[in-house]
Amino acid sequence: MLKVGLLGAGRIAGVHATAISGNPGSTLVAISDINTAAAEKIAAQYGAEARSTDAILSDSTIDAVLIATSTDTHSDLIERATAASKAVLCEKPVDLSLARAQACQKAVAATGRPVMIGFNRRFDPNFATLKNAVDAGEIGRPELLSITSFDPAPPPVAYIKVSGGLFRDMMIHDFDMANFIMGAAPKTVTAVGSSIVDPDIGGAGDVDTAVVTLTYADGRIAVIKNSRRAVYGYDQRVELLGSEGLLQAQNMLENTVVKSTTQGVTGAKPTYFFLERYMPAYAAEWAAFVEAVNGGNAVPVTLDDGVAALAMAEAATLSVKTGNPVSLASVLE
Amino acid sequence: MLKVGLLGAGRIAGVHATAISGNPGSTLVAISDINTAAAEKIAAQYGAEARSTDAILSDSTIDAVLIATSTDTHSDLIERATAASKAVLCEKPVDLSLARAQACQKAVAATGRPVMIGFNRRFDPNFATLKNAVDAGEIGRPELLSITSFDPAPPPVAYIKVSGGLFRDMMIHDFDMANFIMGAAPKTVTAVGSSIVDPDIGGAGDVDTAVVTLTYADGRIAVIKNSRRAVYGYDQRVELLGSEGLLQAQNMLENTVVKSTTQGVTGAKPTYFFLERYMPAYAAEWAAFVEAVNGGNAVPVTLDDGVAALAMAEAATLSVKTGNPVSLASVLE
Amino acid sequence: MLKVGLLGAGRIAGVHATAISGNPGSTLVAISDINTAAAEKIAAQYGAEARSTDAILSDSTIDAVLIATSTDTHSDLIERATAASKAVLCEKPVDLSLARAQACQKAVAATGRPVMIGFNRRFDPNFATLKNAVDAGEIGRPELLSITSFDPAPPPVAYIKVSGGLFRDMMIHDFDMANFIMGAAPKTVTAVGSSIVDPDIGGAGDVDTAVVTLTYADGRIAVIKNSRRAVYGYDQRVELLGSEGLLQAQNMLENTVVKSTTQGVTGAKPTYFFLERYMPAYAAEWAAFVEAVNGGNAVPVTLDDGVAALAMAEAATLSVKTGNPVSLASVLE
Amino acid sequence: MLKVGLLGAGRIAGVHATAISGNPGSTLVAISDINTAAAEKIAAQYGAEARSTDAILSDSTIDAVLIATSTDTHSDLIERATAASKAVLCEKPVDLSLARAQACQKAVAATGRPVMIGFNRRFDPNFATLKNAVDAGEIGRPELLSITSFDPAPPPVAYIKVSGGLFRDMMIHDFDMANFIMGAAPKTVTAVGSSIVDPDIGGAGDVDTAVVTLTYADGRIAVIKNSRRAVYGYDQRVELLGSEGLLQAQNMLENTVVKSTTQGVTGAKPTYFFLERYMPAYAAEWAAFVEAVNGGNAVPVTLDDGVAALAMAEAATLSVKTGNPVSLASVLE
Known part of the structure; x- marks a missing residue:
């Protein structure tokens, strides 16, 4: 059972929370957002906790994070989460700056952690x-x-x-x-x-x-x-x-x-x-991530795909x- | 080349005239109608002659007639035309009276001439x-x-x-x-x-x-x-x-x-x-009739079909x- | 929040359990089946209890029951549930016997409780x-x-x-x-x-x-x-x-x-x-039932419809x- | 009634011959081709004469020509036909050389004759x-x-x-x-x-x-x-x-x-x-040409369109x- 932290509590985060909860192989543990009320609302709905992003990333019992925050935070959060040994599914795009995304790509490669980019289509x-x-x-x-x-x-x-x-x-x-x-x-x-x-x-x-x-x-x-x-x-x-x-x-x-x-x-x-x-694509995307991470296989859409x-x-x-x-x-x- | 007389000069007769003229195996020789002006108009358009129905039926050079007159005349005309050794294509229905149509069926059978009913569909x-x-x-x-x-x-x-x-x-x-x-x-x-x-x-x-x-x-x-x-x-x-x-x-x-x-x-x-x-169905219907009659084969829709x-x-x-x-x-x- | 008991734990009951749990206006409290293992499995999945049908019907905190048992039990269960003041959604058909269904219709009318028949289409x-x-x-x-x-x-x-x-x-x-x-x-x-x-x-x-x-x-x-x-x-x-x-x-x-x-x-x-x-129809059917019962309105498909x-x-x-x-x-x- | 000469007797010329004959406002008078057998065959089918291109262009009773010859002859024939006061419908393209097509455009403009280009679509x-x-x-x-x-x-x-x-x-x-x-x-x-x-x-x-x-x-x-x-x-x-x-x-x-x-x-x-x-487009194209020329109106697709x-x-x-x-x-x- 994959224990999951959700970073972000906006509209698309709500979609992901449903997918995480509905998947028999994953459970939503915690959710963070600068808008704490939004995080608390989603947490209540799915029996999870609202926490800070730091608290989620430093919780060693959390296996994976789903990053659904604003684009300018993606690269940083990917780097921090992989450095904390999390598996990551991050919404597209990786970054608006190609150079920054490429730097992120190198940092992640060094950790060996799986990072999937949310090309849901x-x-x-x-x-x-x-x-x-x-x-x-x-x-x-x-x-x-x-x-x-x-x-x-x-x-x-x-x-x-x-x-x-x-x-x-x-x-x-x-x-x-x-x-x-x-x-x-x-x-x-x-x-x-x-x-x-x-x-x-x-x-x-x-x-x-x-x-x-x-x-x-x-x-x-x-x-x-x-x-x-x-x-x-x-x-x-x-x-x-x-x-x-x-x-x-x-x-x-x-x-x-x-x-x-x-x-x-x-x-x-x-x-x-x-x-x-x-x-249906969001649910299938999450299912593919869970299956890959739980099975120790490569994720089907990679950070390289995001950079490309x-x-x-x-x-x-x-x-x-x-x-x-x-x-x-x-x-x- | 099948020489054809057209009985009737109404709207559907015009459709048939086009099909007869457009078919390389048939030629429109004559057309009759109680409305002689209508017959003459179609005759002029297709290089045929306006004649009486009697004249058409008694012309031994005419091989086939297409009956496109009012329904109440169909049985009589089918009988007269087959008695005169014509091959016949007759618009549906054979007759409004089943008994009359069955009588016609017997009369035609005695002549051995092909009668096709115009189930164009x-x-x-x-x-x-x-x-x-x-x-x-x-x-x-x-x-x-x-x-x-x-x-x-x-x-x-x-x-x-x-x-x-x-x-x-x-x-x-x-x-x-x-x-x-x-x-x-x-x-x-x-x-x-x-x-x-x-x-x-x-x-x-x-x-x-x-x-x-x-x-x-x-x-x-x-x-x-x-x-x-x-x-x-x-x-x-x-x-x-x-x-x-x-x-x-x-x-x-x-x-x-x-x-x-x-x-x-x-x-x-x-x-x-x-x-x-x-x-397109009317043209294909006529082509099937011409092919059957010119080839000495059975017509694809018979008087029996009309009676059925x-x-x-x-x-x-x-x-x-x-x-x-x-x-x-x-x-x- | 409508508290719901589910009678039956077969394939279609599983579909209904998902609809009950997924609806923000209802919660699945208990489930019964002669196959207790099947009832326990659905109960575990949705955080409900496996109980006997009697226990469900006699629990005054349960507002409504969804009957998804075999057809020969429908009329009896409808009568027992309405007698116990439950609102009822029952799978079609009401009964195989028209006379039995009509008797059920009369019994229910005496209770004044809402009974909706599951014409999901x-x-x-x-x-x-x-x-x-x-x-x-x-x-x-x-x-x-x-x-x-x-x-x-x-x-x-x-x-x-x-x-x-x-x-x-x-x-x-x-x-x-x-x-x-x-x-x-x-x-x-x-x-x-x-x-x-x-x-x-x-x-x-x-x-x-x-x-x-x-x-x-x-x-x-x-x-x-x-x-x-x-x-x-x-x-x-x-x-x-x-x-x-x-x-x-x-x-x-x-x-x-x-x-x-x-x-x-x-x-x-x-x-x-x-x-x-x-x-999607099963989910919408349940939503319509919940909305009607919670709002005190007539259910959109009635026992009369089932008898008709x-x-x-x-x-x-x-x-x-x-x-x-x-x-x-x-x-x- | 527009009297028409057809230049070319290939496959597309056959299509045009049907359109010319089928249009109540035009009649096919003559047809030319370097393959005289092909010209004679089409002529026979539609009651026209096989002639030389020169004979067609110099026949002052012919009002219009349809050019369906090989592309390399288009510009020359357009110029010769308009110089001979014919209205022209010419198959596309005007020419493979833009410069040659532009020269043709100028030559035609000097004659004031209508030239329509066969953009049938x-x-x-x-x-x-x-x-x-x-x-x-x-x-x-x-x-x-x-x-x-x-x-x-x-x-x-x-x-x-x-x-x-x-x-x-x-x-x-x-x-x-x-x-x-x-x-x-x-x-x-x-x-x-x-x-x-x-x-x-x-x-x-x-x-x-x-x-x-x-x-x-x-x-x-x-x-x-x-x-x-x-x-x-x-x-x-x-x-x-x-x-x-x-x-x-x-x-x-x-x-x-x-x-x-x-x-x-x-x-x-x-x-x-x-x-x-x-x-159907070829028939409608010809009808539009006949209507424009017989009515003294501009043709709906011009030589300018061909050059463009x-x-x-x-x-x-x-x-x-x-x-x-x-x-x-x-x-x-």
Whole structure:
């Protein structure tokens, strides 16, 4: 039974608390947050204790921590937790700074402790099914990958300003999805972007609509499309053309009801946002972490994966600025 | 090259004229109608002559006639045309009177000439594909058939009064479809019906909404649903459950465009009515007739098929009146 | 906080235990089963006690019981629990005997306690959405209802023999669904059935494939199709034609992945059986019970609803035997 | 009645001959081809004459010519036909050389004769419906366009060598589609490509898989994906995200039959290739030409459109070579 400390008590921490409690192989022992009331509320709900982060990290009976705090604390907490011999599952991104994330990567390597990065979409039943089909050779050799990832509505501009920008904050999930599906890092990253949804996002130095093209050493190509606004809901699709067919993971819909009238044939919208769409993915992600740690096996998404996605975000950010393709190697140097 | 005379110059005759002209194995020679202007117009369009029906039937150079006149003339014209050694394709139904149709059946049998009944839906690419899959054993042994057949809007009550009623006028297509898919006639026919769409249809002694259940000697079951009104368009679906799976032939849509907004995800309606939906079926029906007659083979839908469907309509009409199941044998006696 | 005793510790009881524990308005206090090991296992998992049924019913601190025992005990337990002032949620069917269920109905009425029958499908998000759309007038006046309900595989013949037959055991859900959607009981019930899936089911005096047609006093019609075997999974669809459109609740699929190859375009199967399909419905059903009982409101599915569905099953059973339509009134006399 | 000469008697010329003959406003008078047997065959089928191109162009009773010859003859024939006062519909592309096409543009402008370029996809019912919905404001302001265009199988390498390359031969249709939907030319063109389908295509100096990103002056973005091989059939989809929704034009399928078995739920493949998919588009294209010319109105797709698409192909070709974005203005200088 994995004894778990939860760092952070915000909305996504609540999702993780449910997953930790619902998993027969783990138990939620303690939770910390600078907002102690929030920590106490989650603790009460799941029969855990609200403690300080220090108290959690120094408790040798706690086997693992789940880091669901703000992004700027991730690298520090990963380092402290692994130094304290905890297994770690940390929300994405590792850090907004590639250099800082790489330093964290080195520090963690020295401890030998497992650190899993919360790229929850790998555990979505639809994307996982697609990946399994690719690995089983069902469409032959992959050639051309397309990822569509639109949020239902843009966040406040105040959030945009501290987010690290669309590539580090939003498309980072899609960079990891490309790495997951393609099983390799790209050679070049070419990005275009604009702030056509909201000029204030442009005023804050960011884009809200972007297309990134990735090329691979063996000739494969991937393209990722992001928009901060799809009024019909969360649009999360993956499509892969291979030598023997096409795989598509389509949206989850709110329900299966279809209405035919003189106005046409109308079905439900996609589920609204990530909590609705990815709830099963969060549970599966945690189950995979517990299974790996309890079994002494490698975690399925590593800190290296987190750094790789961040490097692609860095390259895309640079590509939009310069207007030219950026080689991934140049960013990682 | 099959030389063809067309009897009738109404709307459906125009559809047939296009099919006859467009088929490389047939040529439209002459057309007749009591409305001579209508006959002349079609004749001009396709390089044929407007003649009297007598002139067409007595022209020994004409190989085949297509009968697209009003239902009450079908039996007579079939008998006269076969007596004149023509091959015949006649629009459904053979007759509103089962006894008259059976008499016609005997008369034709004596001539040995081929008579095909225009159950065009057998040649619809979707239903034909479904039938081929059944025959290929793709879903094992058929067990439960469902036919949904809704018109977009009811005809005028004046038409209803002379139509022979919903079972002879509308569901007769579905009776033939059941015979086509199941490859056997049913044992019993159980019908319920009401005039919920338009009470005036009830006032005229007919129903506008009906469900008919068919049982077969080997335990198979079929159910047919008819409504005179589906405001979203022509709803024509067939579904067959078998021991190893399910086959569904779904509606044809006006186009493939899908719109996602805050209101939902909306696609196009089904094609509006039989001309839009079954245009390819009419061409394929004619091609099958030409191929059979030119090749000296049996036509794929026979006068016997026409009589069989009419007997089922008779049984359904009786079942609605009596409120009890009717054995098909009792109707055919 | 509703204190709950769970009677029964079988598979479906486990589902209910999860729902009771997961609901913020209820807590699972005790569980009973003749298989005490099974009761103890569920009790341990959810922090409850394994007790005898008598002990649960006589514990005045327990507010409600959920009856998930075998069908032959339902009526007795409903009567005992309501006599002990408990609110009751009982799995369907109330009883295999209509007379016994009606006696239970009277006994319960004398206590004034709320008894909800577990027609979980009313709480399925898809069917609930369809019902809401009907009630909102989105397709005008309902005219023709179709319910398709196929199990993935037939149960053992030993089960068939004690099940009460397809109409009481399986189609009872669909009878209730018809009552739910149509908001009225039918006037006549006409059933046909056969044992084409497995002759041994026929040997046990039951059918495995059936079509039931319902007529309503106002001219509406409903048709229900049941099969004990759909090899592709649990097929649960509802379709309603109205004066201004059509509503369809389609199947839930295992995932959204679609594969296009030279063999066609293939998507996932429907979820396999009721546990997969209706898990959200069980949680919503319990939530509705808790909300009604805690709020002092009428429960949304009543014992009367359970008796009504059972009467339709009785009528259908009789109709198959006699080969004729059966008026519902004649069964209820 | 428009009197038409058809230049070319290959496969696509046969399609056009059917459209010309089937249109009530035009008649096919003559046809020419260096393969005189082919010309005579089409002439016989449609009651026209086989003549030399010179004879057609010098016949003052012929109002219009349809040019369906090899690409290298297009510019010359357009110039000769307009000089002879014919209205012209010419198959795409105008020329493989942008400079030559621009010279042709000037020559034609001097004659004032209408020249329509055969971008048939604008007349596909699905894409035309999508365009109408955009223009009607159904999804608000367009922001992000995606075009997927995959052929079922690559052409022979011998063809590749003389084709002008994927961008001029295949993606030119998609460049025109982008111009059609967006209503403006892009500012920059960024292309990546590889020969992952067939290395021999790379050996011939071409790519078989490519992604092109277009940016627009107002911040809109478009992305086009091409592959020479989609084994499941012709994949032709357009998707446009706007401020108030998403529009998708999906593939046409061979039929509507769906089969559910233990293997999944399988529907038909997309129609195989352009003749199957775009047959209705060719007829609608010709109808639009006839309507414009007979009515004295501007043709709906102009020589300018042909040059614009060719310039984008030129820019994309250059972008793949240099690895950098290319401004469209730099190509048009």
